Amino acid sequence: MKQKITLREVGLRDGLQIHSTFMPTVDKMAWIKAEAAAGMSEIEVTSYVPPKLIPQFADAAEVTEQSIQIPGLLVAALIPNMRGAQRGVELGVHKLNFVMSVSETHNMKNVRRPREDSVADFREIVAMIRQQPEGQRPIIVGGLSTALGCSYEGRVSVKDVVKYAVALVEAGADELVVADTVGYADPNQVREVFKAVLAEVKHLPIAAHFHDTRGTGLANVTAALDCGIVHFDASLAGLGGCPFAPGASGNIVMEDLCFMLDSMGLDTGVDLNKLVEIRKAIAASLPDIAMHGALAKAGLPRNYLPASERLAAA
Amino acid sequence: MKQKITLREVGLRDGLQIHSTFMPTVDKMAWIKAEAAAGMSEIEVTSYVPPKLIPQFADAAEVTEQSIQIPGLLVAALIPNMRGAQRGVELGVHKLNFVMSVSETHNMKNVRRPREDSVADFREIVAMIRQQPEGQRPIIVGGLSTALGCSYEGRVSVKDVVKYAVALVEAGADELVVADTVGYADPNQVREVFKAVLAEVKHLPIAAHFHDTRGTGLANVTAALDCGIVHFDASLAGLGGCPFAPGASGNIVMEDLCFMLDSMGLDTGVDLNKLVEIRKAIAASLPDIAMHGALAKAGLPRNYLPASERLAAA
Numbered sequence: 206m207k208q209k210i211t212l213r214e215v216g217l218r219d220g221l222q223i224h225s226t227f228m229p230t231v232d233k234m235a236w237i238k239a240e241a242a243a244g245m246s247e248i249e250v251t252s253y254v255p256p257k258l259i260p261q262f263a264d265a266a267e268v269t270e271q272s273i274q275i276p277g278l279l280v281a282a283l284i285p286n287m288r289g290a291q292r293g294v295e296l297g298v299h300k301l302n303f304v305m306s307v308s309e310t311h312n313m314k315n316v317r318r319p320r321e322d323s324v325a326d327f328r329e330i331v332a333m334i335r336q337q338p339e340g341q342r343p344i345i346v347g348g349l350s351t352a353l354g355c356s357y358e359g360r361v362s363v364k365d366v367v368k369y370a371v372a373l374v375e376a377g378a379d380e381l382v383v384a385d386t387v388g389y390a391d392p393n394q395v396r397e398v399f400k401a402v403l404a405e406v407k408h409l410p411i412a413a414h415f416h417d418t419r420g421t422g423l424a425n426v427t428a429a430l431d432c433g434i435v436h437f438d439a440s441l442a443g444l445g446g447c448p449f450a451p452g453a454s455g456n457i458v459m460e461d462l463c464f465m466l467d468s469m470g471l472d473t474g475v476d477l478n479k480l481v482e483i484r485k486a487i488a489a490s491l492p493d494i495a496m497h498g499a500l501a502k503a504g505l506p507r508n509y510l511p512a513s514e515r516l517a518a519a
Numbered sequence: 520m521k522q523k524i525t526l527r528e529v530g531l532r533d534g535l536q537i538h539s540t541f542m543p544t545v546d547k548m549a550w551i552k553a554e555a556a557a558g559m560s561e562i563e564v565t566s567y568v569p570p571k572l573i574p575q576f577a578d579a580a581e582v583t584e585q586s587i588q589i590p591g592l593l594v595a596a597l598i599p600n601m602r603g604a605q606r607g608v609e610l611g612v613h614k615l616n617f618v619m620s621v622s623e624t625h626n627m628k629n630v631r632r633p634r635e636d637s638v639a640d641f642r643e644i645v646a647m648i649r650q651q652p653e654g655q656r657p658i659i660v661g662g663l664s665t666a667l668g669c670s671y672e673g674r675v676s677v678k679d680v681v682k683y684a685v686a687l688v689e690a691g692a693d694e695l696v697v698a699d700t701v702g703y704a705d706p707n708q709v710r711e712v713f714k715a716v717l718a719e720v721k722h723l724p725i726a727a728h729f730h731d732t733r734g735t736g737l738a739n740v741t742a743a744l745d746c747g748i749v750h751f752d753a754s755l756a757g758l759g760g761c762p763f764a765p766g767a768s769g770n771i772v773m774e775d776l777c778f779m780l781d782s783m784g785l786d787t788g789v790d791l792n793k794l795v796e797i798r799k800a801i802a803a804s805l806p807d808i809a810m811h812g813a814l815a816k817a818g819l820p821r822n823y824l825p826a827s828e829r830l831a832a833a
Contacts, residue, residue: 354820354821355821356820356821357821358821358822359820359821359822359823360820360822387820388813388817389782389820391779391782391783392741392779392783393782393783393784394782394783417813418813418817419775419778419779419813419814419817419820420737420772420775420778420779420812420813420814421737421775421778421779421782423734423735423737423738424737424738424740424741424779426738427706427738427741427742428741431745458734461733461734461735464733464734464735465705465706465733465734465735465738468703468705468707468708468735469705469706469707469708470707498734499702499731499732499733499734500733500734503702503732503733506668506670506673506674506701506703506733507668507669507670507671507672507673508672508673508674509673
C-alpha cells in the first residue's frame, strides 16, 4: 500500500501576501478551482487580516464564500488574532491557521506581542471556537513560525520549539504546523526538531512548512518524511516569502515537491500535469510575479508513469 | 568528530561543455585557483576530447599543465576513450574520469559504442595506465552515466547499474561515480541504487553525481548521505548539463550543496563566502551563461557560524 501524503497549497496566502499587485478575485478562484480539480485536497485560500495591512486579502470574504462551495475541498485561512478567528467562523471556513513565532523578536515584529501573549490569544480563540454550535466549529491549527531559524535572532533553540508546540497543544490545537519561515533549515536540523516535537506531541497531525530560500527545501522534506511527517505545505511556482523576514524568498515549489513524492512512490492524489498547467494562469494574471520551479522547465522524465499507474501496473 | 565530505567541482567540464562560448584559459585558471584557495580539494578541469567535437576544451593541455602546479589540488579530467587516457597520462593529470552510460541508447549516442565495448575499452585503459612507471599512474575512475534514468529509455534497471559497476571494478577502477545525468532521480531511488551498488562494491570510493534538473538534487544528496556516500560532484552556480540528453539542465549547485552540508555539521573543508565570490568572476567571463543557486541570492543565515567554528566553539 502506498503511503498517503497530504499536500496543502499555501500560495494564495503565503505566496500572494508579499506581492503588491492585487490578484483579481476571479483569478484567485480560477486557481483554487483548477488546483482542487487537480486533486489538491486542502488550500489555504486567504488571510483574515485588515485590508489596510495587506490589501491582497481585501477579498477574503468572497474568496472564502466561493471556495467552501467547491466539493471535497478543505478550505483553510490564516488568522493572526481573535478578530480573524471570528471572521473565519462567521464565514464558515473549514480550518483556521493561527500563527505565532518561536523566536520572540520575530513574534514582536510579526504580530506585535510577546510569545506568551500569543499563546494566551490562542487559548481564547480555542474557547471561542468551542462555544460555536457543533458542525460550525472550524479545525484550529497552531502554527509555529521561525521554528528552524529566525532572520533576526539566527538559530532558534529546539527546546523553545518543543515548549511552544506543547503550549499550543495544551491550549487546544487540533493540528500543528512547524515552519521554516526564512529557509534556514538543513536536513539534520529538521530531523532533530521534528523528532523532538513528535516525542512530546503525539496523536495529532503535524505538518511541515518549508521555504526554499537556500535551496534545501526538498532535502528538508526528505528528512521530515524520515521522521514520519506526511503533511506538507508548498506553493505553486514557489510563490511566497514572509514580509517581515528580510531576504526570505519563496515557499518550496508545489509541483517539484509533488513530482519528488510521486516519483518516490508516495500517494499525493494530485495530477502532476494538471498542476503544472495552472502556472500559466497565475503568470497571465500577475505577469510581474517571480515564478520558480524546475519541473515546469524540464518536464516529466521520459515515459514517466505516475505512482498511481505504477502501482496499478505492478 | 565531524564527518569529512569530499566535494568535487565539475563545472569547468560538465558546466562548460554545453556552453558554446569559449571561456578564455586565463579565466578558467582564475576560477580553478580561486576555488582551490576556497578549500576545494578536487576539480575536474577539462575533458580530453577532440577540440573539433567540443571547442570549449581546445585548451585542455594548458589547463591541465597549469592546474597540476596548484599545491594540494587533485586535478581530474574526463576521458571518453583510450586516446583521451593517453593524453591525460602524457600531461600528468592526477585522475582520469572514464565515462560510460548504463543505458545502452545513451551510450550509443554519447560514445557511439555498445556498453560491453565501453567496458572492454576501460579494461584496456587500465592496462595502459598500469604499464606507466610508478608515480606517473593517474587514479582511474569508472563513471556510470544515466544510472538513475535516461532521457531516451526512461527508467534504468538497478540490476544494470550494479552489473556495470561490478564490471568497471573488475576491470580495475580505483573509484566509481554513479551519475543521475538527466536529473530523474528521487531520494527513494537513490537509496535503492546506492545500497545495491554498495552491497556489491566494497572498499572503493563511490561518488554521487546528481543533476538538479527537476529540483530533487539536494534531496538526493541527503538520501545518498544516508547510505554512507561521502563524495559528491557539483558545479558552481549549477552550470552544466549533458549535450546528448535533451532537456537536461544544470548540475547541483556547489555553493547550495556546500551550505547544506556545512549547516548539517559536516566537514567540507570549503569556505562558503569565498565560494560564492567566485560566481562574479564566472559571470564576468561568460555574461550569457545561466547561473543558478539560492544561497547567492539569499545570503547566509543571520549569525551563521560555519561548521568548523561551531565545532571549535562547542
